[in-house]
Amino acid sequence: MIDSASRLPQQRSLVTALPGPRSRALTARRTAVVAAGVGSSVPVYAADADGGVIVDVDGNSLIDLGSGIAVTGVGASHPAVSAAIGAQAARFTHTCFMVTPYEGYIAVAEQLSALTPGGHDKRTALFNSGAEAVENAVKVARLATGRSAVVAFDHAYHGRTNLTMALTAKSLPYKAHFGPFAPEIYRMPMSYPYRDPAGMSGEQAAARAVEQIERRIGADSVAAVVIEPIQGEGGFIVPAPGFLPALADWASAHGVVFIADEVQTGFARTGDWFASAHEGVVPDIVAMAKGIAGGMPLAAITGRAELLDAVHAGGLGGTYGGNPVACAAALSTLEVMRTEDLCARARRIEEIALARLSAWAGELDVVGDVRGRGAMLAVELVRPGSTTPHPELTKAVAAEALSHGVLVLTCGSYGNVIRLLPPLVIGDELLADGLDVLEHALRTHGR
């Protein structure tokens, strides 16, 4: 069982107030040298992490309901992944795949060909970050179609580089004063069942977007549609059923490349290898990162062979892209996901947690909506008796949970969503304890 196999005790335990004295000392050192623009969700510094817990520098053991933003699905120190990293690092840490290639890169590409949706012929290129993956997917789509317009959606998050900032919807903190942004990005309405007109179907929401695309851009000028199958930073927004398939069908009928940004949703997180699979959507290109390599920096695009192979040699790449240690970590992570059936585990987490969240929705006025899939679940908080976002409450609830040793992240265009992204290997008891604390925090502040 997951719990007994853990290196660190899988329990919440606080020995100081949070942040403790050592964390406070690190904050003082940090402030003098680390750029203020680099934020942290919590002022608590990690010393060790395993399974569902993070142990801080003061010896507090926190329940991790964030996985470093959906990265450590297999935990932050899975023994198989750590061993694979060590073994590869002992052989060679880098040669640069663009100089002296190696097998690990090819093996990762083989895995991604097999795991991403669709049985068509695929090609893969590896990078270092999610933003880089999305940016390269757009490069490929533009080159392959000879078109320039790119469609993105309300509430979208695609990264912090210049192009991906342009694709991202939210101004603060991601975009404000960082322009000018890359041109030829067009933002369309997303399907957001909680805030769309009541009863709007996925097909109707897709038709709303398509009508605007055709009127404002013209289908034959559109290189790509870029979309998160479940939006992450924007608020864990699950589009109405039918929205993604209708959009993908429209793209396919008009020679538009359908790019699924599965950076946050990928790799067993939503109970399947990829969230696109839940509605049988087959993206032309899938952008991946976060959960792929157990915490090592690795990102990928996998897509139709005719699209990726349209690019001239040297048009894609990067010094570190597909680093051999990161590839070894990815191969081991994917193996762990298979052998421990973490897709099933994500579905089990949904079963346990969504029942709790739904009960809160029935009982607490401030819970406007609960939603999500697998181990990617959210609570949207509102002012009682309305749908008006309540970001202050959201902050207070996350802070209260932290003060009791539970790390939860917030998100949302309106800053009013508590999101749950536990490591997929978290034990049932630890998860239940984390949810108890969150419930207590909601009851304390949400009246």
Ligand SMILES: *Cc1c(COP(=O)(O)O)cnc(C)c1O
């Ligand atoms: C995190 C994220 C990105 C950006 O990934 P980085 O590795 O931070 O560059 C892009 N898209 C989605 C959906 C994400 O969640």
